[in-house]
Amino acid sequence: MNTLKCTTCGHVNNEGTTICEKCGKPLDNDQNGKLLNMRYDGTAIRSKTRNRSIVDKIWNFFSSVKVGVTLIAITLVASALGTIYPQQMYIPQNVDPAVHYEDQYGITGQIYYQLGFHNLYGSWWYLILVALIGISIFIVSIDRGVPLFKALKNQAIKRHLHFLKRQKYFVENTDVSEQDRTAFIQNLKKHRYKITEKNGHLLAEKGRFSRWGPYVNHLGLIIFLIGTLFRFVPFMYVDDFVWVREGETAVIPGTNQQYYIKNEEFIFETYGESDEDDIFQAALDRTNGPIPKHFETRATLYENVSTDVVGSEPELKEVKSGEIIVNEPMKINGLGLYQDSYQMNEFQTMTFKLHRADDEEEEAIVEFTVDLTDPQREYTFDNGYTIELNKYYPEYELNNGQPRSVSNYPRNPGFVFFVKGPDIEEQEASFLAIGQNIPSGDNQYKLGLADFTVRDVSGLNVKKDLTLPILGVGAFIFMIGVIQGMYWQHRRIWIHPDDNSLYVACHTNKNWFGFTREFEKMINETNLKMIEDQETKEKE
């Protein structure tokens, strides 16, 4: 049914066994035909046994190397297809991807988008593919690794003659002197072979651990995949961004309002400012515009210790302060704030002066400063004048003849001022913006920009990745597995005495040539014959 009885020694083997576990006789009844397939040392692969239940069927599906290779091939093809058009993160921020791909690339772009190729690594089907590869690796390792381990651990020392005759490397020596035999064994020991003996039958073996290379490598891969899974756990992985203005405090995204960052000062240096940059003068003369040399954010990190509801005034406790420079992040609990980008010279305050329109000297009657971070409605003075800031547009543009602001920040401020004074009947209005000063009519008074201050905005990348150590460990174990399998070979030599012959058969899992070189050294100064390659003999 599902056992195989060895005709020579009577040992009962599991179905699927190709070489008797006990005496090593080949069980395929092909007595002197082809060379033996030594994969898994002839043991029955677990999944090759009879399968009835659905669990067995699923198990066998995943334990197939063919299935694993197919999954990897599909994933490779999908990854390749994903490079045809740009991924979603590289298309403009302000477009709808659903429209963009079709617009840019036509019908193929639409298909690309529909199938989720625009966000390949986040698409559910790609993820499932990778996970299935992981499952396949895991199951195949158990399915094949365990029987192989057992087979090599309990391997028979004394092997049936048919077994030896059907190895790739085989030789029959006749009339071997005891001296040669011991010299040969000595040489084996010198070459670090472990020798076990049973009734004059010898097994010399070395490098068995290299057989575990693929399994160690798979273990590393599995750990690596588990690490990538943890990316989806919010406290393990954060990748976000925050703009923070000089003098302002912003909540750090991805921290559930626990941490705040204050931009104390943004420092920006360009080449050509100091004497040591003189050597670059020639190069600098060829460029138009300054070349950034160094920029950093002096920042203070706060923790919100208030337990009140979101939106109520946070209670900030200073945690640390210092510089954030490119490649030198500020870190807190595995969360890193990296200097990413900047916006220079955003207006912060503007100072205006009021003078008579007919005064050539433009002597100031009053002077006042509008704080653009918190503009006040009215500016009153002891001498009876009042300026009302009626309208304020942080980034002003004309839109169908009407001024409006296109953003939230004072990059190009526009103002409507009402001037009231002791000798003004109603009020006088004027519109001011950079390079513009438009009176509403025949005004006696005129406002002019006297001064302004600017500040910089620093863009910080918020990153947290606690999965890296897991990925590192996985990759390290992976490499150990690769080295184990690559640089060592598992070599075995069976020595079978019979009447007055001494049969020698060898097997190695790779580098047969290297093995013959070693064997030559081991029969040196003995009369033993060199092993013959039966595979090439077969072909002849």
Place this chain on the structure above:
Amino acid sequence: MSKIEQAKQNKKSKKRNRFIFRTSILIVLFGALLFAVVSNLTAEEDAVVEVGDQAPDFQLEQIATDDSSTIQLSDLRGKGVMLNFWGTWCKPCEKEMPYMEQLYPEYKEKGVEILAVNLDSTKLPVQNFVDQYNLTFPILYDEHTEVLDTYGIKPIPTTYFIDENGIVVERVLGGLTVEKLQGYLDQIVPEGS
């Protein structure tokens, strides 16, 4: 005879053990797969409050329409709440504001409150805006963008429609027409009013 029995027994238990072993491993592996897929699909919107979620509570000061008080979302439990995130510089926000004002008195009667969370960096333009459109519903000022961060708001306008139990019924990214607005507001009218 007993030997054969023994062998049969052995085989049976071996089979059973193998079944248990394989089943448990498959369950663990497919559990991990399921976790990966589900968390991946929700990771995109990690911090984002979605339909079906309990709307996170917050408290903000009112500006422009009523300078004197703060409003806490949980105090409005029992009413439907339309929570709108907006800024004065944003055109689609400006377009839908008159619709909100138009429908506000009617739905206030029916037990629905409108809260407009403003994201401007300064208050003066907000005041001008409110005066221009004669808005009467509460304007809340999210000065430290904490509520924005809590709700994970990316584009504005974004509008949440929250029922009387504080559960998000609808989330709308982008502007609303007056018909759509009316439809959504109808969905959050508290039962029995």
